[in-house]
Amino acid sequence: MSDLKAGVPCLSATIPQLIKSAGEHFGDKVFIVDGNYQLSFNQLLTQSRQLAAALLSRGFQSGDRAAIWAPNMYQWVIAALGIQTAGGVLVTINTRYKGSEAADLLRRGSVSILFSIGDFINVNYPKMLATEDIGDVQEIVVFNDSIEGHSSWENFNRSGEEYLTKYGSEKLDQRIDEIKPTDLSDILFTSGTTGSPKGVMTSHEQNIRTFKIWTDLLGLNENDRYLVINPFFHSFGYKAGILAGLMRGTTLLPHQVFDPEIILQRIESEKITIMPGPPTLFQSILSSPNRHKFNISSLSKATTGAAVIPVELITKMREDLGISTVLTAYGLTESCGLVSMCRHEDSDEIVATTSGRAIPGIELNCIDENGKIAAPGTFGEIVVRGFNVMHGYFENSTATAETIDDQGWLHTGDIGCLDIHGNLSITDRLKDMFITGGFNCYPAEIEKQLTQHPFIASCAVIGIPDERLGEVAMAWVVLEDNCDLDEQQLINWSRDHIANYKVPRQVKIVKTLPLNASGKVLKTELRRAAII
16 A cells, blocks of 8 residues: 555554554553553553563464453553554453453463453452363463462563563564554454354554554644543443544543543543544533533543434534534444545534545445445445455355455445435444444344343344443344243343343243244344334
């Protein structure tokens, strides 16, 4: 790719080049502020190399996979960039996953080393894996606790320092030099209609090029202080957060737990200037009874999306919250997280009712049921082609072929239309996906997990409206003969076995599910009955 080169952070060709260029350009400027801990761009360069050396000391090879299972914290950043500096591939795990869900990704991703938090919100993450089959994982490194049988963060990093002292930096430098722009940088697992998460593979150059564009369109710069609420395990938290900050010299402030009042406090006390997030975040802030007690005048930039947005919300973000730049965007993990984006000159109505226009360098269309390009204003499946389309699904060539056609078009499964100016409006989802508080929920995945309950014969899940979260799961359940299970018992069971954002908020026990002639559940009837 001709416009990428070493030497300028946002024009780096690989993530290790990006880290090095950011260290040289921004030096002692603070990159991460996490409580009382601060990390400069120079220190990040040193510590990511040290962690990479620790991996090399364990025989970690180029292309090997290492995972992170932790909330937003400075160790997450060092671990991720250290993995990539060692030529490895980063695998991220949702912090809301239960042990069985995390173990499934570790096995299927052939992960060799796991970095994890110890205790977080009354849960001990390594202990959740104690009775699980975690496949090829040889070592668990714990960020914040000393847990018997696992490596501590301090000792792991010390082993990297010892490796560099003993062998020098030649082997590590050689490993970094061997990393190509087209090499995989990460595998992020995303769910689908099959009910099993699929590993999306993307490369160094794809991600850097995509979020160079995002930072250009937003106007991110080295004077910004960025409250990163989107989780790092999600493509947007990691790529529009960590990578974008490295490109532009932006100071990142990781945030772990959603609480509108705490967020307002942080904006005031830490002079936050930029805060991307789902619409529910800004709706919660606007409805906070104590909002006017805080001075949030520093906040000048925001991006949102992932749901239908009332025009009034965008207007209130600009007028009531004083955010001068409010932009919406659309993307999916399979497109490096970004497909389209609004521009600064767009009206409140365009920002609220569309996801903007295709980012430079890619093609965006809507196609009808015959695969023909739909006319402006006509609804069809959204398809994308260009540099940001994933390499494919990890070890799943069948699913890859079903998603990317022989002409290179990525079929998103989302329904939308383009206006005459190329602005994209999203209206529905072929895959029945719904969004809970910014998290994608896939009915097939939840259904698969619910049917593990011994009393459930069959079930169907739909998304129903929720004032706070946008949409939540509702489960329609058919029980096995002679089994007794009430709605609350199933909800309680789900909380123990399923990530909490996927737990049904409503359950309806029924004798049968409505089926069509081919035996498929008629979810349109379920949605209609849910409204009545």
